[in-house]
Amino acid sequence: MSLITCRDLSLGYDGRAVVSGLSFSVEKGDYLCIVGENGSGKSTLIKTLLGLLPAVSGEITFGDNLKRFEIGYLPQQTEAQKDFPASVYEIVLSGCLNGCGFRPFYTKEQKKKSTGNMEKLGIADLAKRCYRELSGGQQQRVLLARALCATHRLLLLDEPTAGLDPNASADFYKLVSKLNLDDKITIIMISHDVATALAHASHILHIGNSKSQFFGKTDEYNKSDIGTSYICSCGGKHHERSN
Amino acid sequence: MNEVIEKLVLYFEYPFVRYAFVVVVLSALCSSLFGATLVLKRFSFIGDGLSHIAFGAIAIAAVLKLTNETVLVMPVTIVFAVLLLGMGQNTKIKGDAAIAMLSVGSLAVGYLLMNAFSTSSNIAGDVCTTLFGSTSILTISKTDLIVSVVASIIVIIIFFLTYNRIFAVTFDETFAKATGIRADFYNLLIAVVIAIIIVLAMNLVGSLLISALVIFPALSAMRVFGSFKSVIICSAVISVVCAAAGLVVSVLAGTTVGATIVVANIVVFGIFYTAGLVRR
Numbered sequence: 001m002s003l004i005t006c007r008d009l010s011l012g013y014d015g016r017a018v019v020s021g022l023s024f025s026v027e028k029g030d031y032l033c034i035v036g037e038n039g040s041g042k043s044t045l046i047k048t049l050l051g052l053l054p055a056v057s058g059e060i061t062f063g064d065n066l067k068r069f070e071i072g073y074l075p076q077q078t079e080a081q082k083d084f085p086a087s088v089y090e091i092v093l094s095g096c097l098n099g100c101g102f103r104p105f106y107t108k109e110q111k112k113k114s115t116g117n118m119e120k121l122g123i124a125d126l127a128k129r130c131y132r133e134l135s136g137g138q139q140q141r142v143l144l145a146r147a148l149c150a151t152h153r154l155l156l157l158d159e160p161t162a163g164l165d166p167n168a169s170a171d172f173y174k175l176v177s178k179l180n181l182d183d184k185i186t187i188i189m190i191s192h193d194v195a196t197a198l199a200h201a202s203h204i205l206h207i208g209n210s211k212s213q214f215f216g217k218t219d220e221y222n223k224s225d226i227g228t229s230y231i232c233s234c235g236g237k238h239h240e241r242s243n
Numbered sequence: 244m245n246e247v248i249e250k251l252v253l254y255f256e257y258p259f260v261r262y263a264f265v266v267v268v269l270s271a272l273c274s275s276l277f278g279a280t281l282v283l284k285r286f287s288f289i290g291d292g293l294s295h296i297a298f299g300a301i302a303i304a305a306v307l308k309l310t311n312e313t314v315l316v317m318p319v320t321i322v323f324a325v326l327l328l329g330m331g332q333n334t335k336i337k338g339d340a341a342i343a344m345l346s347v348g349s350l351a352v353g354y355l356l357m358n359a360f361s362t363s364s365n366i367a368g369d370v371c372t373t374l375f376g377s378t379s380i381l382t383i384s385k386t387d388l389i390v391s392v393v394a395s396i397i398v399i400i401i402f403f404l405t406y407n408r409i410f411a412v413t414f415d416e417t418f419a420k421a422t423g424i425r426a427d428f429y430n431l432l433i434a435v436v437i438a439i440i441i442v443l444a445m446n447l448v449g450s451l452l453i454s455a456l457v458i459f460p461a462l463s464a465m466r467v468f469g470s471f472k473s474v475i476i477c478s479a480v481i482s483v484v485c486a487a488a489g490l491v492v493s494v495l496a497g498t499t500v501g502a503t504i505v506v507a508n509i510v511v512f513g514i515f516y517t518a519g520l521v522r523r
């Protein structure tokens with residue numbers, strides 16, 4: 001059974017659809033990349049999957065015993081966080097709260113899990129550092145470690161490499177691929193960086209207007225009309241930027 | 244020096260002075276616990292708005308000649324805390340303007356009522372006391388003391404039990420919601436607790452000065468410390484020390500209690516601000 005199945009989904013705000021006719025499924029171990037123009041509704045899809053936003057119509061089913069709060073999420077950063085006095089350890093640990101039930105405090109295992117995840121992502125030495133004093137790449141790793149504390153199965157990432165320099169982005173993508181391959185964590189990621197997305201992802205979901213939607217394997221996307229034209233347009237943009 | 248100590252000992256022989264000391268220290272402790280959250284969540288407006296509304300409520304209580312103002316002031320302030328929270332979060336209406344209207348409005352209505360209906364011979368003095376706290380050490384009865392101690396203990400227990408969740412909701416509300424924390428409930432809890440703290444501490448430092456007690460220690464601590472826990476602990480210590488020092492100074496020098504405590508907080512903020520600059 002699929003981890004997530006969406007049938008004829010319409011998404012939007014206050015009952016007005018932004019995207020409609022979305023159908024796709026995510027299997028265990030998949031690496032799904034969501035691509036599309038700005039404002040096409042990618043973040044809206046993530047918010048709906050997380051249950052932060054009700055779907056306008058259609059249905060989402062979680063299979064394979066996936067619980068509603070068993071999803072790790074890496075949101076786009078907010079302004080308030082930039083000067084927030086919190087240590088790396090405090091932030092990572094807060095990812096464990098979904099396992100707390102009504103318990104007010106963290107258990108020993110949860111603390112161990114947090115430390116383990118920090119080691120896995122190479123930020124163990126930053127544990128006592130203040131979050132606001134870290135580099136963008138380090139901050140993203142902290143938020144990824146927190147997301148890993150919330151799940152061992154499914155990660156949702158919303159443009160995790162926005163604002164990172166090319167090296168830091170490449171490192172981050174490598175880390176996510178490693179989690180996908182070694183730890184068998186299913187990944188759903190929004191990315192503007194199509195070239196890298198194609199290099200890592202197993203599946204692509206392209207969101208556009210109802211005619212230009214695509215869901216399938218990455219190599220099929222490469223051959224499809226939507227895929228080729230989108231890759232071209234993005235490739236062109238990249239070229240302009242590097243000049 | 245001996246003279247000073249003698250004077251203090253003399254004062255502290257009166258039970259009402261000791262009660263006042265306990266109440267001031269407890270209120271300062273409680274208000275500082277939630278200060279960091281208020282500042283970081285950009286909820287400071289709630290504290291500020293509420294203190295004005297509490298003034299209006301006190302005026303109404305005075306007009307109605309209630310013997311125990313708190314029975315009216317507490318529920319009114321809590322209801323408005325919830326209202327203000329909703330207004331501040333609503334991005335569609337101009338939340339900040341509406342809040343400004345509400346708080347200035349309740350000041351005006353309160354002042355009007357006090358002037359129109361008060362039978363007291365010293366209205367200006369009454370108004371001043373409500374706004375800025377009493378000019379001399381307060382006479383605190385045993386009942387006041389018990390109410391204050393019980394409420395403070397409840398606030399402190401709530402804070403300890405919800406500490407981890409309040410941190411999560413303050414740092415990243417979206418993530419917290421995604422992992423199943425009822426963020427709206429905790430926002431509500433924070434607003435209600437702030438209302439309780441404001442009503443408790445208002446008699447001591449006055450309604451206009453109370454938000455200083457909430458905001459200043461947290462702002463000072465955030466200048467220097469880099470983890471949430473140390474910020475909370477530090478602001479609690481700052482708040483208690485400033486309150487105790489302010490009270491002692493006001494007893495000795497005959498200054499007004501509330502303003503002296505706030506000035507102590509300003510001095511500490513100055514020190515921490517400089518320390519923060521040096522550290523970076």
Ligand SMILES: Nc1ncnc2c1ncn2[C@@H]1O[C@H](COP(=O)(O)OP(=O)(O)OP(=O)(O)O)[C@@H](O)[C@H]1O
Nearest residue numbers: 013014018036037038039040041042043044045159
């Ligand atoms: N809170 C909101 N209320 C109403 N409409 C919204 C809201 N947030 C986004 N929208 C609208 O929904 C559409 C999709 O937005 P969304 O954030 O999902 O785009 P996106 O694909 O993530 O874009 P980007 O690539 O820029 O991040 C946009 O047209 C936007 O104007």
Ligand SMILES: [Mg+2]
Nearest residue numbers: 042043044158
């Ligand atoms: Mg987006």
